[in-house]
Amino acid sequence: MSGPPLFEENGAMTRPNIIFIVADDLGFADLGCYGGRPAAFGPVSPHIDALAAGGLCFTQGYANAPVCSPTRFALMTLRYQYRLRGALEEPINSRSKGDPRLGLPPELPTLPSLLRDAGYHTALVGKWHLGYPPHFGPLRSGYDSYYGIMAGGVDYFTHCSSNGQHDLFEGEEPRHEVGYLTDLLSTRAVQHVQRHAADARAGKPFFLSLHYTAPHWPWETRDDAAIAPSLAANLFHLQGGNVETYRRMIHHMDEGIGQLMQALRDEGIAHDTLVVFTSDNGGERFSDNWPLVGGKMDLTEGGTRVPWVAHWPAVIAPGGVSTQHCMTMDWSTTMVELGGGQPLAAHAPDGVSLAAVLRNPAATFERPLFWRMNHRGQRALRQGDWKYLQVDGHEYLFNLAQDERERANLARVHPQRLEELRAQWLAWDATMPAIPPDASVSLGYSAKDMPQR
Ligand SMILES: [Ca+2]
Numbered sequence: 001m002s003g004p005p006l007f008e009e010n011g012a013m014t015r016p017n018i019i020f021i022v023a024d025d026l027g028f029a030d031l032g033c034y035g036g037r038p039a040a041f042g043p044v045s046p047h048i049d050a051l052a053a054g055g056l057c058f059t060q061g062y063a064n065a066p067v068c069s070p071t072r073f074a075l076m077t078l079r080y081q082y083r084l085r086g087a088l089e090e091p092i093n094s095r096s097k098g099d100p101r102l103g104l105p106p107e108l109p110t111l112p113s114l115l116r117d118a119g120y121h122t123a124l125v126g127k128w129h130l131g132y133p134p135h136f137g138p139l140r141s142g143y144d145s146y147y148g149i150m151a152g153g154v155d156y157f158t159h160c161s162s163n164g165q166h167d168l169f170e171g172e173e174p175r176h177e178v179g180y181l182t183d184l185l186s187t188r189a190v191q192h193v194q195r196h197a198a199d200a201r202a203g204k205p206f207f208l209s210l211h212y213t214a215p216h217w218p219w220e221t222r223d224d225a226a227i228a229p230s231l232a233a234n235l236f237h238l239q240g241g242n243v244e245t246y247r248r249m250i251h252h253m254d255e256g257i258g259q260l261m262q263a264l265r266d267e268g269i270a271h272d273t274l275v276v277f278t279s280d281n282g283g284e285r286f287s288d289n290w291p292l293v294g295g296k297m298d299l300t301e302g303g304t305r306v307p308w309v310a311h312w313p314a315v316i317a318p319g320g321v322s323t324q325h326c327m328t329m330d331w332s333t334t335m336v337e338l339g340g341g342q343p344l345a346a347h348a349p350d351g352v353s354l355a356a357v358l359r360n361p362a363a364t365f366e367r368p369l370f371w372r373m374n375h376r377g378q379r380a381l382r383q384g385d386w387k388y389l390q391v392d393g394h395e396y397l398f399n400l401a402q403d404e405r406e407r408a409n410l411a412r413v414h415p416q417r418l419e420e421l422r423a424q425w426l427a428w429d430a431t432m433p434a435i436p437p438d439a440s441v442s443l444g445y446s447a448k449d450m451p452q453r
Pocket of ligand 1: 024025067068216280281
């Protein structure tokens with residue numbers, strides 16, 4: 001389980017501080033380091049691009065789901081989210097408030113609880129989206145401290161969710177602050193690093209989850225406070241937004257990440273801190289998922305393939321690119337392992353550790369990845385270069401090495417392979433609880449609001 005970088009010559013184990021940064025609905029090609037185009041104001045993501053240049057970029061990394069809360073269940077539990085009733089909501093919405101089934105059960109071991117038990121200080125700054133108190137909440141699932149939002153999305157200025165209720169909390173107490181949410185989260189993260197740096201240097205590492213809501217709707221930049229009151233009735237913001245606004249929202253997050261990295265350097269702990277950056281699902285309406293097709297809610301590649309950047313000077317060589325196939329729960333499993341956490345046998349991870357890949361990006365291994373969605377009856381399996389996909393009852397077979405845009409359907413060319421992969425998917429699905437009839441699918445808009453492709 002451990003390798004050279006975890007042990008000093010004297011045998012003492014050195015464990016990294018860990019900062020896990022999640023963007024919300026950020027697409028595969030929204031960042032410069034993933035081929036994104038510069039905006040009119042300049043590069044969109046210079047600080048994240050610098051993290052990639054100084055660390056390791058994954059080109060074949062995925063989210064556990066193409067929508068928010070299911071991916072977060074997997075992130076927290078190190079397991080396929082389909083095992084939990086709350087994760088079968090696509091996604092959890094404000095109507096689930098008070099429902100004792102629809103959240104992350106506090107008795108389960110989690111990424112933060114396993115790290116806390118291993119001696120880490122654990123904190124969540126940002127979005128939770130795994131059910132509401134009194135039944136659920138970050139402080140009940142392993143975080144020592146919490147500052148952020150409980151819902152799937154809030155207005156960046158009023159900090160109210162779709163049902164109009166205030167949704168910014170310190171622990172479980174409402175917190176009222178003036179400011180643009182992305183900046184408030186960045187400031188908190190920087191303060192957190194400053195507050196815990198001395199402990200970290202003295203041997204008590206920290207685990208900080210920094211879950212931005214950017215660049216999720218509503219389409220507000222730091223300069224758009226004036227439009228916030230007009231959005232309260234519908235945060236989906238179907239009458240607004242554009243690519244330039246969207247890119248500025250990413251840029252504001254990127255600036256915060258730049259401040260965070262500067263704080264790590266100022267405190268002298270950047271070398272021994274693992275920073276991971278990703279998105280919880282594929283991009284939404286203004287996102288760039290090129291060359292992938294589809295987006296949020298889809299099991300085509302644009303809905304699930306997301307950026308994965310890892311930066312850890314003590315261990316990861318700069319400038320690396322990895323083709324390792326992986327998904328969210330693999331990263332959770334990796335972080336628990338690097339932190340010396342011990343998953344419980346009764347809740348054995350479905351995730352697989354990527355620690356060896358961080359040390360040697362050329363050392364890839366076979367990693368079949370499975371998905372399913374209630375929405376449109378979608379199924380997907382990635383196995384090597386091949387992908388089995390079902391949408392609306394239609395089956396497809398793609399060779400992603402030749403066609404990652406999933407336009408060249410090989411189902412009739414390779415019927416035997418299609419059959420094998422379908423059988424593999426069905427065998428996996430049989431190990432997961434079925435989708436109950438009352439599981440909800442929530443779409444914010446339809447073709448009557450904007451044309452589909
Ligand atoms: Ca999301």
